[in-house]
Amino acid sequence: MGAKDTKIWFGAESMKTSLGSADRTYSAIRNYETGLRYHDRYGMMAGLMENGNAEEGFTLMETMIVAQVTEVLEKSLLSLSDPSVRFIISTTKGNVGLLEGNQDTPPSDAFLYESARKIAAHMQMAHPPVVISNACISGVSALIVARRMILAGECSHVVVTGCDVLNEFITSGFASFKSISADGVRPYDALRNGLNLGEACATVLLTSDINRASEPLIRLEGGAVTNDANHISGPSRTGDGLFYAIRDAISEAGIQPSDIGFVNTHGTATVYNDEMESKAITLAGLENTPLNSVKGYIGHTLGASGVVETLIAIEELRTRTVYGTLGFTELGVPCPVNISSVHRPLQTLRCLKTASGFGGCNAAVVIAAESCEDRYEAGKVAAEAVVTAEYTLDNIPGKSFAEQIREEYHQLGSPNMKFFKMSDLCKAAYVAAENLVISTDLKARYLPTEVAVILSNSSASLDTDMEHQRILQEHLPEGTSPAVFVYTLPSVAAGEICIRHKFQGDNTFFIDKDSVFAETYARLLIEKGYAKAAICGWCDKLGEHRKVNIKILEIKS
Amino acid sequence: MEQIIQELKEHLIEELNLEEITPEDIDAEAPLFGDGLGLDSIDALEIILILEKNYGVKLSNSAEAKPVFYSVKTLAEYIVNNRK
Structure with missing residues (x-):
């Protein structure tokens, strides 16, 4: 099978958020429920997962990842010892909580690669794991890296896990940025005043084998990562970086902006992020396309967000619904975007998913249901x-x-x-x-x-x-x-x-x-x-x- | 006032990592942000911490606080008028 014929499909998935399992998360969102609560421990609103038990020799986070990867592989009838399977972990901070009380020498599991290698060894993987730590676009980055690895013929299947858990290390840092909302996130709203953090772990199979794809079929048509080269913490004031990512993702998919049914954005509800996104969406010619942010339901789940939110976007395609943006009331971004607080029927079953993060990074992917015509053509570029x-x-x-x-x-x-x-x-x-x-x-x-x-x-x-x-x-x-x-x-x-x-x-x-x-x-x-x-x-x-x-x-x- | 200005310059150099800059290099009346010292929004947050830690003065990062952040002199005036 040549690269020209290769399509990338979404396969089995597993998810845990502050709202619960994947099914529980989707049904809670349908009922406009939020997983965000005030937590004394952190002195802020956040979406925390229900605590499980860590397996011997593993942290809670590692235990969760092993369980999800095992579940996804079993559903896909695959094994990580199969050389056609690769494994990517996306996380911003991994086991950073282990630094508490260990500030002189970081313990081995605080090293992201060591932690991933332990999981890989436990699961007898044929290849070393790939670990991506790309700020808040990590999850979307991971999907893009996975797609490119499959298209390049390096493997046929990639299991992608996005995971981040909260601890005082993270909450105190965001508090120092004065970027936490005291009363709940309001994406794109006139009164928005910051983000709320959340925890999540999500795993999904990307595969070129249609027999291992989940029904109804959803494919990953294109993706791009860019930088806005503006400031390490302040997003671009023009939206150009995110616009370039959207433009390139759409171009790779071989489609036009009018072929996009809805945009599932980063939408953190900080003043500058949402402002920047509204400009990028407008530059991309998507100002009339329905848009939503799911941060009001599960918070900003950092390195997990790109994977979790893409899975939620897939559920939106499956159920032909653009979920309402919880917390949104009155438009408050400089470029008007097509947003609603209530769920809306989805006409065109194709989604643009975006993310932006510290360091000025931006990422966008296009995902589509089978009913959308596939116009992807592998590039003819063969440079050295x-x-x-x-x-x-x-x-x-x-x-x-x-x-x-x-x-x-x-x-x-x-x-x-x-x-x-x-x-x-x-x-x-x-x-x-x-x-x-x-x-x-x-x-x-x-x-x-x-x-x-x-x-x-x-x-x-x-x-x-x-x-x-x-x-x-x-x-x-x-x-x-x-x-x-x-x-x-x-x-x-x-x-x-x-x-x-x-x-x-x-x-x-x-x-x-x-x-x-x-x-x-x-x-x-x-x-x-x-x-x-x-x-x-x-x-x-x-x-x-x-x-x-x-x-x-x-x-x- | 002069003493607070001098102290503030030293705190800024120390806390904002303005290496290779001496207090004499900083013009108390020149704009802090923009080209001069190359300060940015993260430095603004750090300046809020400097004021809180050393003078017990609280300042928000809102638009109304912008004139206070204009120069070392405006910061010093704010401290004099608001310290307990």
């Missing part, structure tokens, strides 16, 4: 990617990281007031990219949207996570530091590079044991026409350990 430059930074005996990075920064000879505000991980990524971009004259040779940033490391943002945990444990009356918390996402390092150089292409952060997968993925992006150049490789910093090896990969001329 070559490494044109490389930058390395290693431990130097007797020299501290601070000293070393300061020297590297001064050698660049271009002062930037933002540099010393960055986390060490971002400083390392910044210096590497600055050297590479200048030496290859990259900006003069490619459009901003043609350059991707694909990074990986083994410690994610643990270096900064420990700093945030230390501040948290001081229990200061004024709370934790937003300037530290914003760097507790590894993907912000890719964001800093994009902001500095105005790159707006794909940006994805993998947590791994080495940079092989990230480099292979960057190569795939170029060879399949998703990007023309990529800044890719390894960028790790934990305590005094640092290891940076970043390359420029571009089309062979």
Whole structure:
């Protein structure tokens, strides 16, 4: 079967949210019920899952993931030991709760890849797991990576799990950003005043084998990731980054905006997010297309949200319904969007799902029911990617990281007031990219949207996570530091590079044991026409350990 | 007032990681945000923490508070008028 004939189908699923199982979540949403409650423990409204019991040797989160993956595989008559099956975990913070009381040395399970590897070993997987930590677009990123892996012929099936649980680490950080709504989220509303956090775990099979697809058939027609290159925490003021993601996802699907039946947005209900989304939706010509946000039902479930909300969107396609946006009353975004508080009948069974996150990242996917004509055509691009430059930074005996990075920064000879505000991980990524971009004259040779940033490391943002945990444990009356918390996402390092150089292409952060997968993925992006150049490789910093090896990969001329 | 201005400059340099900048480099009457010191919305949140921690002064990040964030001098004036 050639790539041209390959379609990507959604298969078996498993889900847990603050509203309960998948079926319970869907029926609660149909009845306009919310899983958001005030929780004394966190001093805020949030959507918490019912606690289960952790299996011996596993955390609660790992136990949940193992159970869901097992269920999905059984329903699909597949096994992870089958070499045609790959496994992706998307999470922003994984087991970060384990840092509590362990602030000097992070325990092994706090390392996302170690935790994933333990699950993989337990399930006897043929391949190493893929871990994506891409801020709040992680879940949608994971679906896109899965689709591209199948289309590239690397595997036939991918089990994707999105999972994040709450703890004081996360709640205190969002509180420091003053971005939590005290009285419930109101997406796109004139009175919206912030988001509510939620917990969720969701797993779904993506497959090229129609016999393993769920009925009624739903396919993943296209997807794209971009960066708005504006600011690490403030969304674009124009909506251009998200617009590019929507445009590219629609273009890959081979459709027009008028072929979209509804848009299931990120819709966190912060002032700036919803404002930005309304502009992007309008730029994309979707201002009259019905739109909804499900955050009022389950909250913002971070790295799980892209997977959970895509599954909810699939249920909307199955039941031919655009769910009402709970919490919405009066339109309060600068560009009017077609939103309703009540459920509406769905005419065209095709959905655009979007997500946006810290670091300026945006993602969009198009999903469609079988009744929609399939217009996807595999690209004819068959470029070859070559490494044109490389930058390395290693431990130097007797020299501290601070000293070393300061020297590297001064050698660049271009002062930037933002540099010393960055986390060490971002400083390392910044210096590497600055050297590479200048030496290859990259900006003069490619459009901003043609350059991707694909990074990986083994410690994610643990270096900064420990700093945030230390501040948290001081229990200061004024709370934790937003300037530290914003760097507790590894993907912000890719964001800093994009902001500095105005790159707006794909940006994805993998947590791994080495940079092989990230480099292979960057190569795939170029060879399949998703990007023309990529800044890719390894960028790790934990305590005094640092290891940076970043390359420029571009089309062979 | 002069003393608070001096202290504030030191707090800003320390807490906002304005490395390689000395208090003398900061013009108390120049705009804090925008080009000069390159401060952004996260720095605004950190400045709120500085005021709360060191002077017991509470400030919201609302649009009404914007004139207070204009310069080191306007921040110092706000502290003088509102500290307990």
